[in-house]
Amino acid sequence: MNAATSVFSHIDYLVAVALFLSGAWILLTSNNLVKKIIGLNVMETSVFAFIVTTGMIDDGAPPLLAAGVEGPFASPLPHALVLTGIVVAVSVTSLALVLVLRIKAELGSVELDEIESVGEHDDSAGPGGGSG
Amino acid sequence: MNAWRTGRILTTVLIGALAVPLMYGVLHLPPPGQADAPAHSNVSAKYIEHGAEHGGSENLVTGVLLNYRALDTFGEVLVIFTAWLAVAAVAGTARQTGHESTPPSPIVDYVIRMLAPFIAVFALFVIVNGHVLPGGGFQGGVLLGAMLILLSLAHGGEPVADVVSLRTWIWLRAAGVLVFALVALLGLPLTGYLFGLPTDPTLRHALMIVLELGIGIGGGAVLGGLYFSIAGVERS
Numbered sequence: 001m002n003a004a005t006s007v008f009s010h011i012d013y014l015v016a017v018a019l020f021l022s023g024a025w026i027l028l029t030s031n032n033l034v035k036k037i038i039g040l041n042v043m044e045t046s047v048f049a050f051i052v053t054t055g056m057i058d059d060g061a062p063p064l065l066a067a068g069v070e071g072p073f074a075s076p077l078p079h080a081l082v083l084t085g086i087v088v089a090v091s092v093t094s095l096a097l098v099l100v101l102r103i104k105a106e107l108g109s110v111e112l113d114e115i116e117s118v119g120e121h122d123d124s125a126g127p128g129g130g131s132g
Numbered sequence: 133m134n135a136w137r138t139g140r141i142l143t144t145v146l147i148g149a150l151a152v153p154l155m156y157g158v159l160h161l162p163p164p165g166q167a168d169a170p171a172h173s174n175v176s177a178k179y180i181e182h183g184a185e186h187g188g189s190e191n192l193v194t195g196v197l198l199n200y201r202a203l204d205t206f207g208e209v210l211v212i213f214t215a216w217l218a219v220a221a222v223a224g225t226a227r228q229t230g231h232e233s234t235p236p237s238p239i240v241d242y243v244i245r246m247l248a249p250f251i252a253v254f255a256l257f258v259i260v261n262g263h264v265l266p267g268g269g270f271q272g273g274v275l276l277g278a279m280l281i282l283l284s285l286a287h288g289g290e291p292v293a294d295v296v297s298l299r300t301w302i303w304l305r306a307a308g309v310l311v312f313a314l315v316a317l318l319g320l321p322l323t324g325y326l327f328g329l330p331t332d333p334t335l336r337h338a339l340m341i342v343l344e345l346g347i348g349i350g351g352g353a354v355l356g357g358l359y360f361s362i363a364g365v366e367r368s
Contacts, residue, residue, distance in 0.1 A: 009163040017154045021147055028143045057172065058165035063192035064266065065184045072167050075176035076183065076192035080201060083193070083270055087208045091215030094358040098219045101362065 012053045019046035033100045033110045037093060044089040048082045055079060188329060188336040189263035197268065198340055202327035206316065209308040209347060216305060216354045216361070223361040236286055244286040251279040259348035260341050269308075269344040273351025280356030289365050292356070298367050304353040311346025315339055 007014065023046060026039025055078030061069050063076035104110050107118045162169040179192055179200065187195020197205045235241070255275035262268030283291035292301060318339070319328035329336045360366040 006159050010159050010161070012164045013158040013161060014155065017151070017158055020154070021151050024150065025143065025147055028146070029140065053164045054161075054169075054171045055176070056165050057167050060165075060167070062266065063180065063183075064264075065190045065192065066264075071180070072172075073180050073192070075172050076179055076196050077176050078171070079193045080196040080204075083197065084204060084208050087212050087270065090355075090358075091212050094219050094362065095215055095222075098222045098362050102222055 013050060016046045016050035016053065019049065031112050033103065033112070037096045037100065040096070041089065041093060044085070048085055051078045051082050188333065189340060191263055191265065191268070194262045194268045198343055199329055202316070206312050206327070209312050209350065212351065212354050213306060213309050216357050219358055219361045220366070223364065241286050244282055248279050248283055251275055255279065255348065255352070259344050262344045263337065263340050269347025270351055272348040274355065276348065276352025277355025280352065281359045284359065284363065284365060290360055290367055293367060301353070305350060305357050307353065308347045308350025311350070312343060315343050
């Protein structure tokens with residue numbers, strides 16, 4: 001199999017990798033904490049897409065056994081694993097969001113460079129200027 | 133700005149270094165959709181062959197969740213409950229009040245009020261049919277949670293405040309964990325194994341529906357609670 005056909009047949013996986021890398025890029029380069037959380041979510045979603053794709057079968061049926069449904073059935077295991085992953089993603093996202101809210105309440109900003117400059121001002125203000 | 137530029141270059145190098153092995157590895161996997169790929173041949177094939185008989189559910193995903201990997205699902209329920217505890221602990225100390233949300237137009241308000249009961253009924257349908265149709269506790273729970281969030285967006289505050297006492301509301305969030313733990317312990321006298329479901333089909337279906345109801349209602353309450361905590365509208 002030459003490279004071009006290989007790329008074409010694996011396009012679903014490659015899209016998942018591209019999504020993962022874009023998510024990582026957002027996570028690493030954004031200055032805004034909320035955008036970092038969005039980047040993390042894009043990465044998570046790409047992993048879910050990848051795992052679900054591995055369970056797919058061409059012209060297959062969903063793994064619901066009912067009268068008159070013939071196989072091949074898509075694999076049920078990746079679906080169950082991704083469900084677990086989604087729950088963890090929701091938990092992580094909500095905890096991250098509430099921490100960002102807390103940072104906003106304490107330091108007045110969700111931009112990393114502004115938060116750092118808040119710290120510098122506090123240092124120059126002398127003792128007692130720590131947490132507000 | 134110099135540090136910013138160095139950071140950008142480092143990130144680009146890192147993403148590139150990540151991209152090459154990922155792309156290479158992914159291209160050497162069996163293409164998606166092939167029936168004879170390893171992903172379909174071992175565990176999955178057994179699940180499809182015996183899943184309905186062992187798992188007691190025509191929806192094989194539900195069978196995997198509630199029977200084969202019940203311990204996993206218990207952990208899942210525990211994770212989201214713990215997440216709510218953590219969110220409530222962080223949010224509770226810094227209450228963000230003062231920003232009163234503007235009430236929506238009467239039309240939006242009316243439509244949301246009309247929709248809510250239908251969403252709740254659909255959520256219940258999804259929950260109790262989780263073993264035959266696509267759906268189950270988590271999906272129905274998300275629907276319930278979405279309904280709570282929708283109502284809270286429309287009216288502000290906690291939509292359940294008039295209906296459920298604070299004590300019940302807190303216990304409801306633990307419903308998933310408690311029901312799951314109870315059914316797991318029930319497996320000991322019934323089958324001799326933790327998380328074991330009895331082989332009698334009627335009893336097993338009944339227990340699975342109880343599990344799904346616990347996960348669904350608990351999950352919905354937790355999702356609603358997460359939103360109320362973050363939005364700062366929770367009762368205390």
